[in-house]
Amino acid sequence: MAERIAGPEIERLIQLLARLPGLGPRSARRAALHLIRKREELLGPLAEAMRVAKDRIVTCSVCGNIDTSDPCSICADPRRDASVIVAVETVGDLWALERAGVLSATYHVLGGALSPLDGIGPDDLNIAKLIGRVAEGGVKEVILAVNATVDGQTTAHFITELLGPCHVKCTRLAHGVPVGGELDYLDEGTLAAALRSRTDF
Incomplete structure (x- = not known):
């Protein structure tokens, strides 16, 4: 079993970051180290922004969007x-x-x-x-x-x-060839959908 290489507070930060999509343990460690090195510029403001978000963000009762008001700015x-x-x-x-x-x-x-x-x-x-x-x-x-x-x-x-x-x-939504896409790189399902959804020139 690997020994703990940092204090429990830092380990907790790494564990929480690792739960985010796209961040595994290694990326979480790098992100944590970067945040700690830039405590004044990043860690403090990030912690404050997350506190404010936790307190103020609500789910729109009309459409289900998230915003700081209900109804959200789109519905309003x-x-x-x-x-x-x-x-x-x-x-x-x-x-x-x-x-x-x-x-x-x-x-x-x-x-x-x-x-x-x-x-x-x-x-x-x-x-x-x-x-x-x-x-x-x-x-x-x-x-x-x-x-x-x-x-x-x-x-x-x-x-x-x-x-x-x-x-x-x-x-x-239409399905098919994306803008800028090359046919040789597309999967068969996307090509089939594009052919079925073809339109007049």
Whole structure:
């Protein structure tokens, strides 16, 4: 068994950093050492920012986004097209679409995708609230911006069936060749989707 090489406070910092996505034990040790070396510039301000975030960040009761206000700044923005709801699996997906800056719609965070193998059913996701928002009226289109995985597509089909009685347009993101992509580097599934979704020049 390896001996402890630092005090318990530093070991705790490393253990917590190692829980973050993309950081293993080695990367966590490097990050911890960097933070400790830059205590005044990084560690103090980071600790304060995390304390403030813990105290002030809330989940939007309308769409499931995270923000410092409820409803979130997106739901409260009168310039948004409230007749279009973009349903996404995670807040990270919402942020990615916002960075693209293509659509000024509203969102709905599902909180994941249906996955029977993982025991995730409809009641574990934020699907009922989405159906409720559409049933209230005023929504013309629901864009199902879910991942192009089996679970994502299963979730999209399930939601489409539930929205049937609401007579709302349901669309999904196009699948296929990414901008700047070279055909030789794409997998067969992506190429097949691109061929099925081909459009006129």
